[in-house]
Amino acid sequence: MVIEALKKENVDLIFGYPGGAVLNLYDQLYDADIRHIMTRHEQAAVHAADGYARVTGRPGVVFATSGPGATNLVTGIATAYMDSVPLVLITGQVSSPLIGTDAFQEADICGITLPITKHNYLVTDIADLPRIIKEAFYLAASGRCGPVLIDLPKDIQQAEGEFRYPKNVQIPGYNPTYDGHLGQINRAVKALARAKKPVLYVGGGVVSSGAHELLLELAERTETPVTTTLMGLSAFPGCHPLSLGMLGMHGTYWANIAVNEADLLIAIGARFDDRVTGKINHFAQGANIIHIDIDPAEIGKNIRADVPIVGDAKRVLIELLKKTDSKQHPDWLARIEELKNCVPLDYCQEPEGELLPQFVIESIYRETKGEAVITTEVGQHQMWTAQYYKFKNVRSLASSGGLGTMGYGFPASLGAQLGRPEETVFCIAGDGSFQMNSQELATAVNYNIPVKVAIINNQYLGMVRQWQQIFFRRRYSSVALENGPDFVKLAEAYGAVGLRAEKAAEVAVVLRQAMATPGPVVIDFRVRAEENVFPMVPPNCPTCEMIWSDEE
Amino acid sequence: MKYILAILVENKPGVLVRVAGLFARRGFNIESLAVGKTVDPTVSRMTIEVKADEKTLEQVVKQLNKLINILRISNLTHEPSVNRELVMIKVNANPANRAEIQQIVETFRAKIVDVSLQSVIIEITGNEEKLEAILLLLSHYGILETVRTGKIALLRGSKVTKNGGVKENGKDVL
Numbered sequence: 001m002v003i004e005a006l007k008k009e010n011v012d013l014i015f016g017y018p019g020g021a022v023l024n025l026y027d028q029l030y031d032a033d034i035r036h037i038m039t040r041h042e043q044a045a046v047h048a049a050d051g052y053a054r055v056t057g058r059p060g061v062v063f064a065t066s067g068p069g070a071t072n073l074v075t076g077i078a079t080a081y082m083d084s085v086p087l088v089l090i091t092g093q094v095s096s097p098l099i100g101t102d103a104f105q106e107a108d109i110c111g112i113t114l115p116i117t118k119h120n121y122l123v124t125d126i127a128d129l130p131r132i133i134k135e136a137f138y139l140a141a142s143g144r145c146g147p148v149l150i151d152l153p154k155d156i157q158q159a160e161g162e163f164r165y166p167k168n169v170q171i172p173g174y175n176p177t178y179d180g181h182l183g184q185i186n187r188a189v190k191a192l193a194r195a196k197k198p199v200l201y202v203g204g205g206v207v208s209s210g211a212h213e214l215l216l217e218l219a220e221r222t223e224t225p226v227t228t229t230l231m232g233l234s235a236f237p238g239c240h241p242l243s244l245g246m247l248g249m250h251g252t253y254w255a256n257i258a259v260n261e262a263d264l265l266i267a268i269g270a271r272f273d274d275r276v277t278g279k280i281n282h283f284a285q286g287a288n289i290i291h292i293d294i295d296p297a298e299i300g301k302n303i304r305a306d307v308p309i310v311g312d313a314k315r316v317l318i319e320l321l322k323k324t325d326s327k328q329h330p331d332w333l334a335r336i337e338e339l340k341n342c343v344p345l346d347y348c349q350e351p352e353g354e355l356l357p358q359f360v361i362e363s364i365y366r367e368t369k370g371e372a373v374i375t376t377e378v379g380q381h382q383m384w385t386a387q388y389y390k391f392k393n394v395r396s397l398a399s400s401g402g403l404g405t406m407g408y409g410f411p412a413s414l415g416a417q418l419g420r421p422e423e424t425v426f427c428i429a430g431d432g433s434f435q436m437n438s439q440e441l442a443t444a445v446n447y448n449i450p451v452k453v454a455i456i457n458n459q460y461l462g463m464v465r466q467w468q469q470i471f472f473r474r475r476y477s478s479v480a481l482e483n484g485p486d487f488v489k490l491a492e493a494y495g496a497v498g499l500r501a502e503k504a505a506e507v508a509v510v511l512r513q514a515m516a517t518p519g520p521v522v523i524d525f526r527v528r529a530e531e532n533v534f535p536m537v538p539p540n541c542p543t544c545e546m547i548w549s550d551e552e
Numbered sequence: 553m554k555y556i557l558a559i560l561v562e563n564k565p566g567v568l569v570r571v572a573g574l575f576a577r578r579g580f581n582i583e584s585l586a587v588g589k590t591v592d593p594t595v596s597r598m599t600i601e602v603k604a605d606e607k608t609l610e611q612v613v614k615q616l617n618k619l620i621n622i623l624r625i626s627n628l629t630h631e632p633s634v635n636r637e638l639v640m641i642k643v644n645a646n647p648a649n650r651a652e653i654q655q656i657v658e659t660f661r662a663k664i665v666d667v668s669l670q671s672v673i674i675e676i677t678g679n680e681e682k683l684e685a686i687l688l689l690l691s692h693y694g695i696l697e698t699v700r701t702g703k704i705a706l707l708r709g710s711k712v713t714k715n716g717g718v719k720e721n722g723k724d725v726l
Contacts, residue, residue, distance in 0.1 A: 114569070114573050115573060115577050119620040122566075171620060173619070173620050173623045174620050297611065297618060300610060
């Protein structure tokens, strides 16, 4: 019944890991024409489904068994919840009569995932199952997207029932607002017309609602520069003259200063996260704030909104564009140009010197022309990717933003590659993060998923080391990874291709070699150990107080 | 300040824990909570008293609204409404002071529902001030034990809190 329902939802790919409480489910899968990707750890299955969902816009589907299988999903579910990624997770549960008896491999996964799912279900009657699956897909992928879990006891999996898949869903307590309030939209139009120094501040909501083209139209028509969050990076072309890049803790100097000097901030699908705003009462102090978001709870949560608009970014922008005239801001753009030249993003790669991580990432950008699908792990390499990889296309980045999950990027790249088989997929990783799910090399080789993993190997947990250097007087506590594995040999042990680059001249060569390889490749980039990510806004400081270099 | 929210929820297992869990993890404070079925057996009604500032209350309501099983939230704080709590109080009472206690009970329109040689149980309903007043008076005799329900509230007049809004003669008023 589950498989039939999944077919009705046009699911053609499931990520999962079998076990005792899902034997029946996997038996049904045996001769079903749905592809199942078995990862080597349940956590990787969720991350892979999450990567798939982020780059395709379709909900990712995960199977796992009860108890440890289900609890292994938790980090992945929390990752997806924080970044509003649509997932449907189906976990096995012990038979109904055994629930609550501490049976073998029993865990109250509905209770455990209560705070990290959009909604969850424990199925108690086979007759409810079709409706629940229908609701789960609807909830996951509508409104503000998120993960939905269905806990399925073994006896329910074995039960027979009539399969009638509902055409519509009726959930009385769930009615997302899609259309923005016209009065508020009119106020936004007027504010835009009056503004002399407007900035668009764009988050993942623009990506998930597919409003990227409308955003480009709005930015160009009103000559408004665009800064994005990490989640919003692929929503606006990084090479566009109006692009300011990312803002926040490791954002560009000019993005942070522009927000600081702006008289109007138009936030779309973004949530004023502390990594973006720094000290919140200093953020965009001189600006009127228009806040467009599908989730009413985000509006006014962290910051006052002068013009609140609850609605889907795409629909709100359609209305907004109907009434918005073109406008020029030559003085404002000149000021931004000045800021860009004042503190540019740069580094100095000596041809024979130590390899710099920024150079490696910029090389990946050059070799892929900004058109690859990129996933990242979490840490310094993630921030350098945000700074130096200029994303050209929407949905071309999958990165754990809200939860900051190390171990996310590599399995996510597998899901991303399966979702977009024609494209080049790079996972930009750190040597620490990659080791959190490196067992998935087996999955990559097993299904010949041709992802390219670029390990920015600095032999440290780089971001933690950077904080220890700056805020704890270089007392490096438990951050050295000097006895890490030989990543080339590790790749080879799994049957993947392993490459290494230690000099600047080798970088483009190994990247081309990797892209010409039909299967999965791991590249070990041995980079300078104590390189830091700058600019950097120290935690809980105003975003205009940036540190630019080691000397400060 | 204290706010009173009337919340209609689907009468399903686990809904209470979703609501309580939300309060706990977002750091909101529940002063009191009462829950029971409504005339529609598929719908339960919770009355929650929240101690918060206005901004926090706004977040409480918005976050509660995101719970799929919640049908309707009404803020009754600034509406004319009848608020009641019920308390049972077990007080030391000997033959010498029982008459005195009896007098207090009558003044407050409370009831004695159990009598033993050494104690009585008093049942009283009312708003918070009234309950606090009798508790203060009875504390002179020695309160052995009390139990109280959470606050419950209904709008005055013909207005009702219904799934779909607060309605008066079928028209939305809140």
